[in-house]
Amino acid sequence: MSQVIRPNPPRTVIHFINAAHVIDHMFMLIFPAAVLGMTQAFAMDYAQLIGLSLGGFIAFGACSLPAxxxxxxxSRRHMMLLFFFGIGAASIITGLSTSTSMLAVGMTLVGVFAAIYHPVGTAMLVAYAQNRGREIGVNGMWGNLGVAFSALLTGFLVAQFGWRSAFxxxxxxxxxxxxxxALKVKDEPIPARAHTKPESQSGQRISMVMVFSVLAIATAAxxxxxxxxxxxxxKLFQDRLHDLFASPQTLGLIVSLAYAFGAVAQLTIGRFLDRFSLKWPFVILTVCQAPFLFALAYVDSWPVMLLGAGxxxxxxxxxxxxxAMVANFVAPQWQSRVFALRYFLSFGASATAIPLIAYVEPHQGxxxxxxxxxxxxxxxFAAALAFPRTPAENPEIQPA
Known part of the structure; x- marks a missing residue:
């Protein structure tokens, strides 16, 4: 008598994918938080040490395509196993570094394995989710908490046990x-899900060239x-709040609270994405970014915390x-590859932030x-304005 193989419970899979999102963002940002306590150990200043993470961020983008x-x-399940074990081992190697070369190699390996999560984990999440907009928002919230944990946990571990413990x-x-x-989730085919090509609110077929051009610009910038x-x-909070908060733990907590405020956005936005056209939240969220950044360039003391959280x-x-754009516009069997392309652009472009910081910060602060x-x-914001107005995917869904 043959044994019936039960499919993976969707909630179990989603819980692990959310945990992986925490790990992914936290591990990529341990080094920028820990570097403030590593300058003496390696006899290098902030700008020199931060440059050692360049290989990790290049790998974070480049390796997303093969992932x-x-x-x-x-197999998405096997790739996620490689993610959990690989990024864990790479972080341990980084923590055991005794030279800048070993530190750079360790950070590069962290980037290699971190690259697996977004194309594979996000596609896995979308495949198992019932309400995609809500689940993407919840998953984004956990990723944001990973960013917050990186500053909070790293600040605590560096202060109490030294920088190596933070890795x-x-x-x-x-x-x-x-x-x-490995014990809870077995390998199985991608769950089937109907996919129809989206149309504009007037009923006309949407240009996919326009959609992905907008997505490419928004992703890279x-x-x-x-x-x-x-x-x-x-470093921004350390420089601007040094008169208010001196200890690394307190500064780590303040930075973490600013990051955690982004979790509120992802949870809130995710609950409404299926009920409205994607264009309007896209425009509203991007129109605010340049004013916030310009203000953060010049303010000091308490306003830094408020603007930073905003x-x-x-x-x-x-x-x-x-x-949500990729989830709504791409068929399930292609989603890992399209998510890979999106994050290849995003993280590939984001790698340029490392030399940008290393060059601009010593000269212009x-x-x-x-x-x-x-x-x-x-x-x-200009890309958001060009994005086509689409109908809501599930306008009848009420926020949970």
Whole structure:
């Protein structure tokens, strides 16, 4: 008598995908937070040390293409196992570094394995989700909390146990979660889901060239802004709030709260994406970015916290909208590859933030950097204006 193989429970899969999103963003931003406590150990200043992460961010973008292809053609479950184990081991290697060369290699390996999550994990999430907009928002919230945890947890571990613990302990946790994923989630075909080509509100077929051109511009420009701000927030807050908060733990908490405010955006925006045209949240979220960045270039003290939290709200909200574009416009069997292309553009462009920071910060400070980023944000807003107005995917859905 043959045994009936039960499919994976969707909620179980989604819980692990959300955990992976936390790990992905947290591990990529451990180094920018820990570097403030590593300058003496390696006898290098901030700008020199931060440049060592360039290989990791290049790999974060470049490796997303083969990761997406393997996710669609081989196995999304196996690729996620490789993610959990690989990024955990790479983080441990980074924490054991005794030279700048080993540190650079460790950070590059973190980027290689971190590249797996977005094309594979996001496609896996969309395949198992019932309400895609809501689940993308919830998943984005967890990714944002990973960004927040990177500053909070890293600040605590560096202060209490030294900078090495900030890499080694999270690495061990990732491997443990990978073992649980291996036991709970089995390999199975991509769940079938009907897909129809979207039309505009007037009933005309939407130009996919226009859609993906807008997405490409927003992804590339937004990638530079996102990476440069998340990497420099610890230093921005340290420089502007030094009279108010001196300890690394307190500064880490303040930075984490600013990042966590973006989680509110992703959860809120995600609950409404299926009920409205994607164009309007896209426009509203991007029109605010350049003014926030320009203000952050010059303000000091308490306003930095308020503006910093506000900017995180709009920039993380935009990420949720852009993921929903791929979910709504691309057939399921192609989603890993298209998500891979989106994140290849995003993280490939975001890698330019590293040399940009290393060059601009010593010469013009963070004020000069944030003025430049405001220009990139204005380009993202222009792309949002060109995005076609589409009907809501599920206008009858009520927010949960």
């Amino acid at each position: 997406g292809w393997l996710g669609d053609r081989w 080694i302990l999270p690495g061990c946790a990732s491997i443990l979660i990978g073992l649980m994923f 937004g990638g530079v802004v996102f990476n440069a701000t998340t990497m420099t927030y610890p 900017f995180m709200f709009v920039v993380f909200g935009q990420v949720t909208v852009n993921d 963070l004020a000069g950097l944030y003025v430049i980023l405001a220009g990139f944000a204005a380009l993202t």
